[in-house]
Amino acid sequence: MADSQKRIGLIGLSAKGSWASRSHLPYLQQTSHYKITALQNSSKASAEAAAKEYSLNEVATYDGPSDIAKDPNVDIVAVSVNVPQHYDLIRPALEAGKDVFCEWPLARNLAEAEELVQLAKNKGVKTMVGLQARQNPSILKAKEIIASGKIGKVLGTTMFGxxxxxxxxAPESLLYALPIEAGANLLTIPFGHAVDALCYVLGELKDISAALVNHYPELDLVDETYKSLGKKVKKTSHDFVSMTASLADGGGNVDVTYAPGQTRTGRDFYWEIIGSEGSLVLEGPKMGGHVQMFQPKVKLAVGQEELKEVQVEKASEFSFNVGKAWDAWAGVGLDKGYNVTTWDDAVVRHRMIEAIYRSAKKGTRENYL
Known part of the structure; x- marks a missing residue:
């Protein structure tokens, strides 16, 4: 093993398939910067099954977060499980002085996230959060175009997804997300990833005014093929988000709306940035509302020119954005705009989400910076 190669203890790799198996694993199995040396699942048998399924020979297998945290052959603990479990899985890793990657959202709520960030700072460890839309080549291209001044002063922006x-x-696999307390919903995940990309390109927001609605307090329970199971389940999470705000640096208008389900009109993701000298459009493919996973097309119109597509590096596979984030943590690709999104960044986004909840509840304009 190369001296610079970091050893990863991965929590949440399922033999039956999971986000970790579709995004992290393809990258981690081919990179020279990292090596998976341990797995932890809810049972040792489950971890052993995953090791066998993905030919991860000679990895240690565990059923508890304290055990993988104490493994001397683990440098980084990577947590890729459902949001409500994040806090309990992260704490032992931090206590053991390990660097930690965690998916977004970092925790169920701001209080948990701030506690984890403070503990990480006390322990002097490195952190990264899975806000990988920042690594999407189309988002990086938009950031580059805005920074170049091609479209002039940003007057306003509208995002819809x-x-x-x-x-x-609701499929059975999403039952955990139905209570608002779980912190894993339309506001925190698809909207959260998208608005993080917006702020990465244009800067943070101020004077947030938000409306949140739970249009579907009861959902039909379906299996993974979306066949009805003949049962209703209750939901307290919101499913429609409308937010207006201003850019904190420059005052441009911001309008973001996220709706449930899939589009009927071919608009899974549409983001327009209007400048004094031109306009920029990012238009997503089917299911493109999850901009952290799917790559939108980038189109530019300057002056009186027609809107034209801009050539952008292609995200070659599903794990592309995640892989670029891991590369950045290894110090690779920083010159190309790829970066490490830390837990400090995650807390800023958690604060924004709390401001949205406050605004929707009280009918006030709220700030988070």
Missing amino acids: HGLIFGGT
Whole structure:
């Protein structure tokens, strides 16, 4: 093993398939910067099954977060499980002085996230959060175009997306997300990833005014093929988000709307940035409301020119954005704009989400910076 190669203890790799198996694993199995040396699942048998399924020979397998945290052959603990479990899985890793990657959202709420960030700072460890839309080549291209001044002063921006989830049905795998306390919903995940990309390109926001609605307090329970199971389940999470704000640096208008389910009109993701000298459009493919996973097309119109597509590096596979984030943590690709999104960044986004909840509840304009 190369001296610079970091050893990863991965929590949440399922033999039956999971986000970790579709995004992290393809990158981690081919990179020279990292090596998976341990797995932890809810049972040792489950971890052993995953090791066998993905030919991860000679990895240690565990059923508890304290055990993988104490493994001397683990430098980084990577947490890729459902949001409500994040806090309990992260704490032992931090206590053991390990560097930690965690998916977004970092925790169920701001209080948990701030506690984890403070503990990480006390322990002097490195952190990264899975806000990988920042590594999407189309988002990086938009950031480059805005910074170049091609479209002049940003006057305003409108973003619209569908979040896939909560459109009247719920698969059994999403039952954990139905209570608002779980912190895993349309506002925190698809909207959260998209608005993080917006702020990465244009800067943070001020004077947030938000409306949140739970249009589907009851959902039809379906299996993984979306066949009805003949049962209703209750949901307290919101499924429609409308937010207006201003850019904190420059005052441009901001309008973001996220709807449940999938589009009927071919607009899964549409983001327009209007400048004094031109306009920039990012238009997503089917299911493109999850901009952290799917790559939108980038189109530019300057002056009186027609809107034209801009050539952008292609995200070659599903794990592309995640892989670029891991590369950045290894110090690779920083010259190309790829970067490490830390837990400090995550807390800023958690604060924004709390401001949105406050605004929707009280009918006030709220700030988070």
